[in-house]
Amino acid sequence: MTDATLSPSSFIVLGFISRFGAMTSYDLKRMADASIGYFWTFPRSQLYAEPQRLVGLGLLEEHQEEGGRRRREFRITEEGTDALQRWLSTPAGFPELRDLGLLKLHFLLDSPADAARSEVQRLAEEQRTLHEERLTIYREAARESAVPEDHRELHGTLHLGLLYEEACIAFWGKFADYATGPIEKSDPT
Amino acid sequence: MTDATLSPSSFIVLGFISRFGAMTSYDLKRMADASIGYFWTFPRSQLYAEPQRLVGLGLLEEHQEEGGRRRREFRITEEGTDALQRWLSTPAGFPELRDLGLLKLHFLLDSPADAARSEVQRLAEEQRTLHEERLTIYREAARESAVPEDHRELHGTLHLGLLYEEACIAFWGKFADYATGPIEKSDPT
DNA sequence: TACGGCATGTAATCGGTTACATGATTTA
């Protein structure tokens, strides 16, 4: 009854089903991939396990198809809606940046080893490329939605995606250049 | 032998011990809190469990104090160093933003409910405040390190912290204002 | 009607989290 047993995954499931009505685990997977999947991932199998947990808690109902694939469709119950609403109106706390690249950079910069410098460069270039690709995707999405320039907030979460990618590209770019740059710069004439 | 069984937590432990020599779980906790703890957290108990796993894998050695608190100190083995080095030179992949606020915003903006608007504002203000506080902490840390303005990359991971917080404040600020702003603006004279 | 890919699930393991519990040092 208490929401203590509900994880973020639970609310992702509840959120989608609440908004778009009955759907299957496969539908959930597609929705997630196309939206929050960009910044919050989990394996597909969890989208099969989680709805069943929620059925057990009375927050979802299950309806299985008779023929064909015998799909299991889930729809939200009143209690489910309540739980979701309560969660939405609760403070969210501070986010985490689960960034393996940042972690590696941290240890590489700490390292006295000289070889670390070339590792930093490799890492920085990898990351810059990844973030540039991602930024391209986001920009494309933003263009398609045709939101006016001065109302970027209408892009919703996409807006933070854009800002974040821009920040990352600036950040990793510094390190990619740093690893090569200073060598030439320190050469006085 | 394969690194497959090593998680990010494993490398956090290996990384600290590799850099700073033998230490206890409690030392690890303090180091983590003061550095990567800002963007990558885990419960304290894991810093007791994880080193023991690593001892089992031969990547760490354990030395227990005789008297007093009978502390367990861990030091890295050669295999541990190798495993860490291999990990550092491996592509890091794309980061995740485990941001409950962003998740909530996503569902709130999706929602047709009218009450959602005030929830958005509450959320946005909470987040803006949190990020402002965090930014203050980062700025303080940056000031103390006395790195020249034009070499922010010397701040290492802190630099991304600063950029990220600035982006978040801009982002959430838009939503905090958005929720109130348009109401007055749409009032024609 | 065979094949490829889309769709759908289960089993088993394990890392991570929460909760519990106690000992050692310091300081008032």
Next chain:
DNA sequence: TAAATCATGTAACCGATTACATGCCGTA
């Protein structure tokens, strides 16, 4: 020497990930 706090660990549960496995359906 009592209290407060710092320090140190264990136990149990459970969500999340990996790996396994099969069924439906369009199409050539």
